[in-house]
Amino acid sequence: MSGASSDGYATAPSVPRKRSWLKLLSRQRYLIMMVVIFVVWVVIFRYVPLWGWLMAFQEYKPWKPITDQEWVGLKQFSELFRDRDFYRAMRNTLAMSFLGLAIGFPVPIVLALLINELKNQKFKRTVQTISYLPHFVSWVVIASIVFRILSPLGVVNHVLQSLGIIDNPIAFMGEPKYFWWIVVFSDLWKEMGWNSIVYLAAMAGVSPELYEAATIDGAGRFRKMWHITLPGIMPTIIVLLVLSIGNLINIGFERQFLLRTASTRDVADVIDLYILNYGLGTGRFSFGTAAGVFKSAVSLVLLTFANWLSKRTTGYKVI
């Protein structure tokens, strides 16, 4: 198999390297033709924007050409670190990503363990199909539903009132203290089924013989889950945990953008919304880019740390 990769050289060692390389090049002209347009695409749409990072060190004026901008060094960054709104955005980002990790990470594992214990295949498949469904629905739709469900006349207030937990309906969407929880739990509701797929696939790979042996030894359901299933999917858990840590700061802004109201802005503005508001909203392109570069730097540090952590704990690199 791997011999095929060196065929060009291996079969004709006496032919000058350059000529055989050219021959290979001409033989692969169709492959090159197929991919070249997409390489151009990736350069334009994914690498050219990286040049835009230079804007973070300039005072970008839209009416001047990009080559003719004034360089200001680290001015944008020092302004950024002096801005109180920036720290607020950092706080909101970290709060929601840590809450999201603490709740959104273990739940799919537990869900997968429970689904895995269902013996009736038909019921199992039904549960899976239904639980994956919200993943495919847009955040706009989810937000629309959340606004309805949590409105003073919505079902949550209705249930809480009829259970006697509260007397008067709560305007959940307008209360800053609920906002982080609403974001985290609506995300959990949307994604927990989908996120359990990976664990279920890993569980399918655990050898049935282990379960049979344990049954003969008299182990019950819980002990099998605890001593066989869980260790069996541990590598998957660790890889995904590491990736989640690497993405702690990349929580996006869609949920916050769509679920916030006028009264919850203080707790809703995450780093990306901050960039959107200051960078594009007020036209301070350089300042917004500086915030973006800072975010990328933190993300890179987290990713490297996570990778190192993975290497320490599992012996292999995720990236």
Add this chain to the structure above:
Amino acid sequence: MVRQSFGDRVFDIVNHLLMLLLIAVTLYPFLHVLALSLNDPMDTIRGGITIWPRKFTLINYKETLNYQQIPWATVITILRTAIGTVTGAIASAVVAYVISRKDFLFRKLVTVMFVITMYVGGGLIPDYMLVRHLGLMNNFWVYILPGLISPFNVIVIRSYIDSSIPEELAESAMVDGANDLVIFWKIVLPLCVPVMAVICLFVAVGHWNSWFDTYLYCSGNPRLTTLQFELQKIMTTAATTSGIDYYSQLDPMRTIKVTPESLRMAMTIIVTLPILFVYPFVQKYFIHGLTIGAVKGS
């Protein structure tokens, strides 16, 4: 067969109850919204609707489908989803095939170039500036071009090719005189149906569900609006204003006969329905197509 112990039976019952609860919690919100969208708007204000309409009507849908830019938004959304899915899926498959060829000269280079973009990107503002410089503002192609290829999809397709299509197949076709383009189109792509079904679903859902690119790049051209963006607009008006204000802002001429709430519910269902229709057909490929890379890795 060993007789189940008491604890195991209790566990089974509790587990089944939990799963039923999960199904209820997942489906209730959708059924609730569906019921509201099919209920008489004036009757809805009285409250108390659960998952069944009290006074059945289709007026919410009739009004929604004629409301302002909705007809156009439907056309644009369908167009971008169709064009975006076909181009995106094929582009990803081409790149995946080329980097799956172990003898390809620039295999490593091309692979690395795409994989790096999974971890670093320009960010919001540089991307925005690029789109502006390329003249893609208020242009239909801004929906297609910037997000054409997702490296994640490329890797999924490549692991599928690596694991289920023997290299000898391509080699023997080559001996028969087929070039790489023919091999890809006539041999590799047809064998990739299971994985391509999943990728197409992902890409299509992504296109259908996106609203932010409309908000950012095309809000200046009402002819390029999309359904999700229209729903988002209706929601924003609802969140920032209330009661009468909201009603008059949404419909200054007072021409629609339904309440904004009912309009929003009908709209929510309209943008969700197509996904519900496609989903069951592709769902059977999920586990197979999606986890092949993961299973191989472990």
